[in-house]
Amino acid sequence: MATIELRQVEKLFGRAPAVKPMDLTISDGEFVVLLGPSGCGKTTTLRMISGLEAVTSGRIFLNGKDVTWLPASQRDIAFVFQFFALYPHMTVRENIAFPLESQGESRAKVNQRVDEVVAMLGIGSMLHLRPGSLSGGDRQRCALGRSLVRRPAAFLMDEPLGALDAEFREAMRAEIKRLHLAQHATTVYVTHDQIEAMAMGDRIVVMSAAEVQQIGAPAEVYHNPTNLFVANFIGSPGMNLMKGRLAGDVVHLDCRSDYSVPPVYRELLRQKLSSEEIVVGFRPEAAHVAENGAISAHVFGCDLHGSYNMLHLRPDGGPSNGEEELFVHVRAGRGVVHDIDAAIRFDLDPGMVRFFDPRTEAAIGAAQVSTMPAGAEVRS
Amino acid sequence: MSSVTLQKITKRFKAVTALDDVSYDIHDGEFFVLLGPTGAGKTTTLRVIAGLEKQDAGSVQFDGRIIDLLPPAERDVAFVFQQYSLYPTMTVFDNLAFPLRSPMRKTPEAEIKRQVGETAEILRISHLLQRKTARLSGGEMQRVAIGRAIVRRPKVFLMDEPLSNLDAKLRETLRLELSHLQKTQKSTTLFVTHDQIEALTMADRIGVLREGQIVQVGTPTDIYDRPETTFVAQLVGSPKINLLAAGREDGMLVLDNSDLRLQLATLGVDPGKLPAKFTIGVRPEDVQPGSSGDFTGQVSLVEPLGVETLVHIEVGKQLIVSTVPGMTTLKLGSAVKFNIVRERLHFFDPNSGIRIAAIRD
Numbered sequence: 001m002a003t004i005e006l007r008q009v010e011k012l013f014g015r016a017p018a019v020k021p022m023d024l025t026i027s028d029g030e031f032v033v034l035l036g037p038s039g040c041g042k043t044t045t046l047r048m049i050s051g052l053e054a055v056t057s058g059r060i061f062l063n064g065k066d067v068t069w070l071p072a073s074q075r076d077i078a079f080v081f082q083f084f085a086l087y088p089h090m091t092v093r094e095n096i097a098f099p100l101e102s103q104g105e106s107r108a109k110v111n112q113r114v115d116e117v118v119a120m121l122g123i124g125s126m127l128h129l130r131p132g133s134l135s136g137g138d139r140q141r142c143a144l145g146r147s148l149v150r151r152p153a154a155f156l157m158d159e160p161l162g163a164l165d166a167e168f169r170e171a172m173r174a175e176i177k178r179l180h181l182a183q184h185a186t187t188v189y190v191t192h193d194q195i196e197a198m199a200m201g202d203r204i205v206v207m208s209a210a211e212v213q214q215i216g217a218p219a220e221v222y223h224n225p226t227n228l229f230v231a232n233f234i235g236s237p238g239m240n241l242m243k244g245r246l247a248g249d250v251v252h253l254d255c256r257s258d259y260s261v262p263p264v265y266r267e268l269l270r271q272k273l274s275s276e277e278i279v280v281g282f283r284p285e286a287a288h289v290a291e292n293g294a295i296s297a298h299v300f301g302c303d304l305h306g307s308y309n310m311l312h313l314r315p316d317g318g319p320s321n322g323e324e325e326l327f328v329h330v331r332a333g334r335g336v337v338h339d340i341d342a343a344i345r346f347d348l349d350p351g352m353v354r355f356f357d358p359r360t361e362a363a364i365g366a367a368q369v370s371t372m373p374a375g376a377e378v379r380s
Numbered sequence: 381m382s383s384v385t386l387q388k389i390t391k392r393f394k395a396v397t398a399l400d401d402v403s404y405d406i407h408d409g410e411f412f413v414l415l416g417p418t419g420a421g422k423t424t425t426l427r428v429i430a431g432l433e434k435q436d437a438g439s440v441q442f443d444g445r446i447i448d449l450l451p452p453a454e455r456d457v458a459f460v461f462q463q464y465s466l467y468p469t470m471t472v473f474d475n476l477a478f479p480l481r482s483p484m485r486k487t488p489e490a491e492i493k494r495q496v497g498e499t500a501e502i503l504r505i506s507h508l509l510q511r512k513t514a515r516l517s518g519g520e521m522q523r524v525a526i527g528r529a530i531v532r533r534p535k536v537f538l539m540d541e542p543l544s545n546l547d548a549k550l551r552e553t554l555r556l557e558l559s560h561l562q563k564t565q566k567s568t569t570l571f572v573t574h575d576q577i578e579a580l581t582m583a584d585r586i587g588v589l590r591e592g593q594i595v596q597v598g599t600p601t602d603i604y605d606r607p608e609t610t611f612v613a614q615l616v617g618s619p620k621i622n623l624l625a626a627g628r629e630d631g632m633l634v635l636d637n638s639d640l641r642l643q644l645a646t647l648g649v650d651p652g653k654l655p656a657k658f659t660i661g662v663r664p665e666d667v668q669p670g671s672s673g674d675f676t677g678q679v680s681l682v683e684p685l686g687v688e689t690l691v692h693i694e695v696g697k698q699l700i701v702s703t704v705p706g707m708t709t710l711k712l713g714s715a716v717k718f719n720i721v722r723e724r725l726h727f728f729d730p731n732s733g734i735r736i737a738a739i740r741d
Contacts (some may be wrong), residue, residue, distance in 0.1 A: 026651075062564050118701075135513055166575075167614075167620075169619065170618070170619055173683075174681055174683070174692065177681060177683070178680070179682055181681070181712065195685055197682035198683075198684055198686055199684070199685060199686050199690070200683070218684045218685075218686065219684060219707055222684075222686035223686075232549075234686065235686055235687070236548070237549070237551075237552055246698070253618065283687065284687070285687050285705075285706075300556065300560055301556050301559055301560050301563075303559065303580070303581035303582070304580050304581065304600045304601060304604065305577065305580060305581060306580060306617045306618065306663075306665075307617075307663065307664075307665035307703065310581070327553070327556065331687065340560065340563055340564065
């Protein structure tokens with residue numbers, strides 16, 4: 001059982017910040033995900049917790065004890081890597097038993113612990129095989145088994161599903177989460193995949209450019225992102241973001257349409273916005289096609305995603321050059337089909353619209369205005 | 381553009397049969413996606429059509445004319461690869477102009493300028509024309525590569541996983557642009573991928589390839605709603621379709637190792653046409669938790685994805701995954717009632733995995 005605390009932990013490589021000073025307190029049994037694009041500092045953070053990387057400044061506590069300068073081997077933490085790091089000449093059983101045997105545990109105890117782990121992972125049929133003859137998923141199960149068998153106080157996992165095919169990833173994701181629910185071992189999990197982070201984390205630490213952007217439950221980072229980076233990074237596709245200028249209670253969007261600010265936001269925007277420039281944000285499921293909708297657009301594409309259709313719209317009068325192209329993605333039912341180039345209008349669900357200040361990139365009123373959809377605040 | 385017909389194509393590499401008696405048509409102006417796992421024969425198909433591989437049996441036709449004896453250069457197909465394969469020291473303009481300047485074409489310079497300009501406009505890379513390709517981003521490079529393929533208006537486009545090297549957000553954008561381009565230009569395109577989302581979103585029709593054989597050809601809706609085998613059913617859709625062992629007892633469908641039963645007559649299924657044991661397939665969105673549900677299970681895992689939540693429901697010893705919109709108040713370990721959208725239940729033979737058709741009245 002373990003709590004982990006980072007106090008103003010910082011890492012410089014030469015003079016370049018790899019992790020800017022960050023605070024993070026992880027409770028006993030919690031599953032925390034460090035999420036961000038490559039180079040954001042998430043893996044460096046994990047390696048500092050493990051002791052594989054020394055901090056430049058700040059302190060790390062494990063169960064309240066300062067472990068900042070304790071070597072990795074004395075931290076009672078297990079590390080699971082993206083690449084399986086199994087001994088190729090040993091069988092699955094020997095690989096799993098290895099950490100205990102090297103600690104000089106008795107034969108009886110080793111057998112008992114290995115049997116437990118094997119049952120938990122459902123890998124009884126492959127105990128006598130060598131890693132080379134296993135599928136990617138089974139190899140990762142074996143690697144998990146080897147770290148579980150030690151019963152460490154905490155698990156650190158660095159993209160453990162990153163090397164697996166998409167089809168195994170979904171199943172392994174659920175398996176690791178189930179394992180966590182059964183064991184309740186404190187876990188810090190690194191990934192660049194926002195779906196994995198949403199599905200697995202009790203809390204998500206979103207990082208970018210060596211800095212923490214937001215720490216929150218999945219529903220929070222999804223519905224109330226603190227800034228434009230989080231809004232765009234979370235979700236597939238990310239949040240739709242439309243620039244405009246605020247005049248009174250109306251946003252004159254850079255495309256030709258006007259959007260009337262929902263009443264709960266009016267006072268707040270007047271107080272907090274640093275200039276008249278504003279960004280209106282909304283998730284694809286927060287918009288719907290409506291004959292008298294506020295925003296006019298043309299259909300760029302309309303496609304099937306299995307259980308739903310996605311409409312891709314170009315707002316009329318919007319930018320149209322290179323990467324600057326503005327698409328608005330609207331999630332719709334299977335029956336909603338529109339031809340390419342058809343003129344269309346859409347509206348936004350007022351409870352799910354968010355506003356950002358483009359100068360600071362910060363969300364306005366995410367904390368003040370509680371507008372999460374029903375059930376969103378509940379965690380399993 | 382052209383239509384393409386593959387007629388009984390077989391291609392072997394020593395002992396391995398890469399393509400096994402494959403036949404289908406790609407209509408003029410159609411976006412046809414070949415979908416399948418690694419090693420299914422997707423790239424081999426493209427190479428046979430391009431003339432880069434000679435098939436062992438069967439023929440390839442463009443607009444009904446057999447082209448098996450034509451060398452690759454005379455087939456007039458354009459290839460777009462996963463790797464961009466641009467000339468790094470040339471400008472974007474020169475890369476685009478390159479196919480038009482080939483000795484076989486000898487296009488006048490003024491005409492080249494016009495065609496390159498037009499192509500750059502379509503792909504929205506006009507502002508990059510004077511830049512060296514080595515200095516472009518991944519997305520820009522792939523746009524130039526696509527531009528170089530479309531500039532000379534070939535009979536057929538052959539695209540080999542052209543988006544798989546791009547990061548997720550860029551892939552989404554380029555997928556959309558490529559699809560728009562094809563639909564407005566009506567170019568005959570054969571697009572190869574292992575990514576089910578690319579196939580569903582872009583294709584007019586999908587051909588599912590497995591171990592050198594075509595398993596099913598159909599529109600994305602056909603493939604998703606009426607998969608011919610359990611393999612196809614599992615290949616499309618995320619999260620994956622639930623495949624569950626079940627049997628028939630006294631006119632009831634009985635889920636193995638559980639107490640879930642339902643009257644086959646209420647499904648419009650004639651019990652006499654079902655074998656004693658079978659596999660049922662049910663997509664996660666067709667499993668709908670709700671207080672008036674006919675069935676009961678226990679919540680064993682909740683995965684909130686934001687737009688929807690995956691709820692894993694244990695029913696006896698079987699696990700059923702359900703997708704519910706938005707967030708959920710369902711708690712881990714609690715009992716949950718749910719319904720199954722009956723008309724969307726699939727039946728498969730438990731041994732061959734083939735869809736059991738013609739069971740409904």
